[in-house]
Amino acid sequence: MANSEKIEKLYLIAKETYAELGIDTDQALEKLAGIPVSLHCWQGDDVSGFEKDAGGTSGGILSTGNYPGRARNAAELRADLDKAFQLIPGTKRLNLHAIYLDTDQPVERNEIRPEHFQSWIDWAKEKKTALDFNPSYFGHPMAATNLTLSSPDSGIRNFWIEHGIACRKIAEEMGKALGSPCIMNTWIPDGFKDITVDRAAARRRLIESLDTVFAEKISKDHMRDAVESKLFGIGVESCTVGSNEFYMGYALKNNLLLCLDSGHFHPTEVISDKISSALLFLDEILLHVSRPVRWDSDHVVIYDDELQAIAAEIIRNGAERVHIGLDYFDATINRLAAWTIGTRNMQKALLAALLQPQKTLADMEAASQNTAKLALLEELKSMPFGAVYDYFCMKQNVPVGYSFMNEIESYEKTVQLKRI
Ligand code: RNT
Ligand code: ZN
Numbered sequence: 001m002a003n004s005e006k007i008e009k010l011y012l013i014a015k016e017t018y019a020e021l022g023i024d025t026d027q028a029l030e031k032l033a034g035i036p037v038s039l040h041c042w043q044g045d046d047v048s049g050f051e052k053d054a055g056g057t058s059g060g061i062l063s064t065g066n067y068p069g070r071a072r073n074a075a076e077l078r079a080d081l082d083k084a085f086q087l088i089p090g091t092k093r094l095n096l097h098a099i100y101l102d103t104d105q106p107v108e109r110n111e112i113r114p115e116h117f118q119s120w121i122d123w124a125k126e127k128k129t130a131l132d133f134n135p136s137y138f139g140h141p142m143a144a145t146n147l148t149l150s151s152p153d154s155g156i157r158n159f160w161i162e163h164g165i166a167c168r169k170i171a172e173e174m175g176k177a178l179g180s181p182c183i184m185n186t187w188i189p190d191g192f193k194d195i196t197v198d199r200a201a202a203r204r205r206l207i208e209s210l211d212t213v214f215a216e217k218i219s220k221d222h223m224r225d226a227v228e229s230k231l232f233g234i235g236v237e238s239c240t241v242g243s244n245e246f247y248m249g250y251a252l253k254n255n256l257l258l259c260l261d262s263g264h265f266h267p268t269e270v271i272s273d274k275i276s277s278a279l280l281f282l283d284e285i286l287l288h289v290s291r292p293v294r295w296d297s298d299h300v301v302i303y304d305d306e307l308q309a310i311a312a313e314i315i316r317n318g319a320e321r322v323h324i325g326l327d328y329f330d331a332t333i334n335r336l337a338a339w340t341i342g343t344r345n346m347q348k349a350l351l352a353a354l355l356q357p358q359k360t361l362a363d364m365e366a367a368s369q370n371t372a373k374l375a376l377l378e379e380l381k382s383m384p385f386g387a388v389y390d391y392f393c394m395k396q397n398v399p400v401g402y403s404f405m406n407e408i409e410s411y412e413k414t415v416q417l418k419r420i
Contacts, residue, residue: 049099059189060233
């Protein structure tokens with residue numbers, strides 16, 4: 001039997017099986033196709049960026065490993081992304097950081113302008129995709145003390161305020177040019193290594209700086225601001241200025257998006273539980289889907305319990321209010337595979353959630369039929385959702401199952417390994 005025939009046949013059986021639970025698999029796939037996942041450009045080059053002088057990481061973020069073939073410039077990164085987009089079904093966006101500007105000459109971070117990202121805008125137009133954006137408050141001499149927007153030094157603070165303002169203009173232009181609001185996420189590394197005495201003063205300075213950065217009202221149709229908290233980072237173990245409570249309060253007060261990164265909480269604390277709460281008070285949120293291993297180590301997203309829980313919460317609370325971004329950087333494996341594996345897993349988890357009889361489950365819960373609820377949830381786990389995802393991949397003209405690795409292996413040989 002031809003492979004496509006087999007996939008179709010298995011799909012039809014799966015469709016029938018899910019229909020018995022009252023679930024329409026065609027409808028689920030239509031919904032899945034419309035849920036965008038924003039790929040983080042920084043997996044492609046270990047968060048190095050393309051600034052002509054400074055750049056790289058600091059402030060507690062770090063990519064480890066030396067797998068060959070990382071993208072060294074914007075053209076290489078775009079080539080890798082083109083390939084990744086061919087291996088991932090569904091709606092994709094690209095999430096850029098300010099350090100990925102595409103220029104011949106060095107440009108200071110407080111002087112970057114939309115034109116420095118024109119090649120990305122052109123690329124996105126051509127690929128019929130959209131862009132998200134991030135100011136880069138790290139990997140720079142002005143961030144050497146791990147204090148940027150909350151620095152006690154007004155010169156440092158002002159430099160980064162100017163960077164934030166410059167980035168919002170860029171995000172606005174990206175959203176305008178591509179006809180889709182650009183989500184701009186603000187994460188700063190600010191924190192202290194050791195016992196911190198005046199936490200309130202640092203946090204007050206951060207509020208003031210953010211107020212200045214966000215002062216200009218920009219149309220929601222073009223760009224939207226998100227703020228991302230963190231628990232700790234290497235080198236800033238004792239106090240993170242932009243903590244969860246800080247940004248929760250700031251986002252609520254200013255009606256911004258709250259960004260929840262799955263690697264930024266205590267080891268047993270999960271973001272899946274935070275989505276429903278946040279959405280009761282905020283219009284929209286942003287997720288940085290990642291995988292912490294012991295600490296905020298940014299591993300490739302796998303199909304684990306928390307990913308399934310996150311996806312289920314997205315579907316139950318309204319996918320249109322949750323912007324899904326990925327955030328990890330593993331330099332020990334092929335970087336194109338890292339994108340492909342993580343994004344496909346995100347989609348698989350969304351699909352599994354779309355294939356759950358949410359109303360039946362909620363009714364069981366409301367009627368305290370806890371035994372039945374548990375039994376059904378567990379049975380759902382071994383239902384043929386893989387056949388539905390395979391069919392989705394086939395219909396979207398991307399490789400089905402493990403076969404995407406053939407393409408990655410040949411791309412690695414012919415393109416990435418030649419970069420050394
Ligand atoms: C760092 C944050 C932040 C970064 C990216 C590069 O801990 O998670 O989102 O990973 O912006
Ligand atoms: Zn993050």
